[in-house]
Amino acid sequence: MSQSDALDRLNSAAEIVYSVMAPTPQYAWPLLGERVGAEVWVKHENHTPAGAFKIRGGSVYVDHLRRTRPDVTGVIAATRGNHGQSVAIAARRAGLSATVVVPEGNSVEKNAAMQAWGGELLVHGRDFQESFEYAQGLAEERGLHMFASFHDRLVDGVATYGMELFKAAPDLEAVFVPIGLGSGICAVMAARDAVGSKAEVWGVVSETAPAYALSFEAGHPVSTNAASAPTIADGVDCRVPNAAAFERIKAGAAGIIKVSDDEIKDAMRAYYTDTHNIAEGAGAVPLAGLMQVRERWQGRKVGVILSGGNVDMDVYREVLAGAS
Structure with missing residues (x-):
């Protein structure tokens, strides 16, 4: 696909997204810049109607579904929360039923x-x-459409935040993105290429959910066993990489950084003290990655995706109380 065609495709997705929500802001916060030693632009996907970026992809996906599968009356999806909100919102707008399957112990407030x-x-x-495997079985049993967790239309929708960021800060040298199943990082790479940016795109994962980092190192998808200790960043808790997403990441990402829960909590606190924004664990993962490698980016201009702010009150209270 040519750059012009790619940009047209994302602009078409943007028309759908902006019928649901306004563009989100991006700011270069000075205290955050002092902390990192760089000019740090934050893309505030915590400011969407669902408190996270997923609403963009869900809106575009359902628009495509309604045009190509008018027989569908209901959808089902597996989720840790933000994708499920996106599914429910988009389905309601389209007059479809929505079923969401979550794992045990999922976020009470996201539920x-x-x-x-x-x-x-x-x-x-x-x-x-x-949850995903169970949802697949229910889809067949109940005659529901299995709402994809990774799909080209999801990527198109999510890429609209990448376009907004690159247009506002066209000379970014790098952007740090969390990796769950892969739509976010693939979308940022798609937006970068469509607008002609030269920015490096770095994925960031939790070290307790390192499937994509291990895959990137190996050069092929590598699955992991169920995490023995769950990460505070539930939105990136993936153990089976999506093959299509991985191929795009392998081709277009500069690398993948693994961060600890302690580093994620430090980033959550940094967002609060430096910007007075609430970041959920997955939303703070990119900043945690940047803070880990900050020496490389001294004096440079970089972006981080604050992908969501949907953290349970008791969890966030404990994170803030843990400040040293």
Whole structure:
């Protein structure tokens, strides 16, 4: 696909997204810059109607589904929360039913939000992968459309935040993005290429959910066993990489950084003290990655994706209380 065609495709996705929400802001916060030693632009996807970036992809996906599969009356998805909100919101707007499957111990407040948007909530499995496999079986049993967790239309929708960021800060030298199943980083790379940016794109994962980092090192998809200790960054808790997403990441990413829960918590606190924004664990993962490698980026201009702010109150209270 030519650069012109890619840009046209993303502009078409943007028309759909902006019928649901306004563009989100991006700011270069001075205190955050002092902390890192660089000019740090934050893309505030915590400012969407769902509190996270997923609403963009879900809106574009459902628009495509309604045009290509008018027979579909209901959808089902597996989620840790933000994708489920996106599914419920987009389905309601399109007049479809929405069922979302979450693992045991999932975020109480994300569960409540999905239900508030009209989703039927089902709890099954120890982690996202088990929920996903259960949802696939229910889709066939109930005659529901299995809402993809990675799909070209999802990437198109999510890429609209990348376009917004690159247009506002066209000379970024790098952007740090969290990796869950891969739509976010693939979208940022698609936006970068469509607008002609030269920025490096770095993925960041939790060290307790390192499947994509291990895959990047090996050059092929590598699955991991269920995490023995869950990460605070539930939105990146993936153990089976999506093959299509991995191929794009392998071809277009500069690398993948692994961060600890302690580093993620430090980044969550930094967002609060330096910008007074709330970041959920996955939303703070990119900043944690940048802070880990800050020496390389001294005096340079970089971006971080604050992908969501949907953190349970008790979890966030403990994170803030842990400040040294």
